[in-house]
Amino acid sequence: MYSYDDAGLFDVEAGLSPDFDAQWSDRCQDAIASLRRRISEGELGFATLPERDPLDLITWAEGRRAEGWTDQIVIGIGGSSLGTRAVLEAMGPAWQAAMRTHFAENLDPVTLHAILRQVNLQTTLLVVVTKSGSTIETMSQLWILYDALVEAVGQAQADRQVIAITDPERGSLRSLATERGWETFDVPPNVGGRFSVLSPVSLVPLALAGYDIDGLLSGARRCLDGSDASWMQLARIAAQHVALGDQGYGQLVMMAYADRLNALVDWFRQLWAESLGKARDRNGARVHTGITPIKAIGAIDQHSQVQLYMEGPNDKQIIFVETRSHSTDLTIPASPSLPEALSHLQGRSLAEILHAEALGTRAALARAGRPTACWSLESTGAASVGGFLMAWMFITALAGELLDIDAFDQPGVELGKKIAHGLLGHPEHGALAGDVAPVTFDGTPESWAAGR
Numbered sequence: 032m033y034s035y036d037d038a039g040l041f042d043v044e045a046g047l048s049p050d051f052d053a054q055w056s057d058r059c060q061d062a063i064a065s066l067r068r069r070i071s072e073g074e075l076g077f078a079t080l081p082e083r084d085p086l087d088l089i090t091w092a093e094g095r096r097a098e099g100w101t102d103q104i105v106i107g108i109g110g111s112s113l114g115t116r117a118v119l120e121a122m123g124p125a126w127q128a129a130m131r132t133h134f135a136e137n138l139d140p141v142t143l144h145a146i147l148r149q150v151n152l153q154t155t156l157l158v159v160v161t162k163s164g165s166t167i168e169t170m171s172q173l174w175i176l177y178d179a180l181v182e183a184v185g186q187a188q189a190d191r192q193v194i195a196i197t198d199p200e201r202g203s204l205r206s207l208a209t210e211r212g213w214e215t216f217d218v219p220p221n222v223g224g225r226f227s228v229l230s231p232v233s234l235v236p237l238a239l240a241g242y243d244i245d246g247l248l249s250g251a252r253r254c255l256d257g258s259d260a261s262w263m264q265l266a267r268i269a270a271q272h273v274a275l276g277d278q279g280y281g282q283l284v285m286m287a288y289a290d291r292l293n294a295l296v297d298w299f300r301q302l303w304a305e306s307l308g309k310a311r312d313r314n315g316a317r318v319h320t321g322i323t324p325i326k327a328i329g330a331i332d333q334h335s336q337v338q339l340y341m342e343g344p345n346d347k348q349i350i351f352v353e354t355r356s357h358s359t360d361l362t363i364p365a366s367p368s369l370p371e372a373l374s375h376l377q378g379r380s381l382a383e384i385l386h387a388e389a390l391g392t393r394a395a396l397a398r399a400g401r402p403t404a405c406w407s408l409e410s411t412g413a414a415s416v417g418g419f420l421m422a423w424m425f426i427t428a429l430a431g432e433l434l435d436i437d438a439f440d441q442p443g444v445e446l447g448k449k450i451a452h453g454l455l456g457h458p459e460h461g462a463l464a465g466d467v468a469p470v471t472f473d474g475t476p477e478s479w480a481a482g483r
């Protein structure tokens with residue numbers, strides 16, 4: 032499924048001390064005990080999601096696909112879209128034959144307009160995902176798409192083409208779905224958005240598109256077999272990152288060596304940033320914890336970021352992510368026109384060269400005294416991706432325990448949202464907008480400038 036190599040965290044002078052395991056063992060045990068207790072008390076639902084049998088969902092999705100839909104537009108943001116995109120992109124377009132998937136994620140008029148031009152609304156499902164049921168980006172785009180759908184197919188048919196995934200009871204989307212008779216799936220209340228990739232949040236759109244959700248869940252189950260040793264393995268990784276954070280390595284680069292892992296790193300960034308960037312510990316004392324996650328893609332960022340990682344401030348922990356199988360490969364042919372200096376590349380495959388580049392970059396970073404680790408996925412198939420997702424959810428939760436913070440809330444994202452609502456006329460949040468100029472934007476460049 033995957034393997035983990037942490038030699039580069041110890042090999043460098045400023046990295047982890049050889050006594051790391053002895054120093055952190057007790058804290059890891061405590062973190063594990065606390066997390067296990069919270070899981071067994073039902074507080075943290077993400078951990079038991081892989082135990083659910085996906086058969087009903089798979090059967091349902093087959094039934095809906097048989098109705099002939101060509102496209103689905105997944106409307107959601109943050110934890111309500113990143114996990115779906117991560118799996119879909121990692122497993123790749125071969126799986127997408129069943130149904131094309133589009134993401135109405137960012138509130139970008141140009142993107143939404145392009146999606147509307149690409150799809151035939153007569154044969155398109157709208158899959159709207161929001162746990163709170165009130166996220167401004169999601170609900171704004173839903174209104175526009177639903178309106179277009181009603182216009183294209185009529186009200187009654189439009190209501191058969193919307194699937195809503197939201198809290199079982201609370202929120203505006205739940206009320207709307209009930210009122211309009213939309214098909215719905217529940218986001219379990221004890222599963223937070225960024226920990227929801229193995230819940231209906233992602234499993235519904237993935238199953239509709241024909242992806243192997245059974246394989247994804249079984250990979251997730253395998254990352255932790257319940258034994259003390261498997262728990263300790265994940266807690267130790269969490270402790271490594273926390274310990275390095277304490278030593279001044281306040282940035283965590285995840286550098287993935289495959290284009291199709293791009294969205295997986297986006298998913299990781301939200302998971303790590305929202306979970307661990309906190310101003311207070313669990314007793315309310317000020318702490319300001321957090322290790323900033325940074326996305327990088329190899330080999331592209333070797334030609335963009337690595338100069339900084341090598342010679343800039345020594346404040347980064349760098350995690351390499353590789354896949355041992357790329358599902359397809361190409362080999363450099365023997366060619367007389369290849370320059371002499373590059374002739375050693377003849378007969379080498381692109382996967383081989385990419386791997387050499389990852390090894391080379393990691394070795395160079397080690398020589399520059401920079402701590403690195405490497406995750407090698409067996410492939411970007413369902414089991415490896417499921418295992419990787421689950422492992423990082425546990426590592427993040429365990430890091431929260433080690434830091435003694437609540438890794439499952441996100442109070443820091445609320446104020447900006449409220450001010451934006453206030454600026455747009457929300458009666459309760461108007462006062463919060465303070466001296467920010469109200470929005471009177473009518474789409475013209477002049478009104479945009481005037482509103483600043």
Ligand SMILES: O=P(O)(O)OC[C@H]1O[C@](O)(CO)[C@@H](O)[C@@H]1O
Nearest residue numbers: 109110111161162163166224444
């Ligand atoms: O699923 P919802 O409620 O629309 O939330 C979307 C995202 O917004 C946040 O609440 C804040 O960014 C995330 O935690 C969440 O994943």
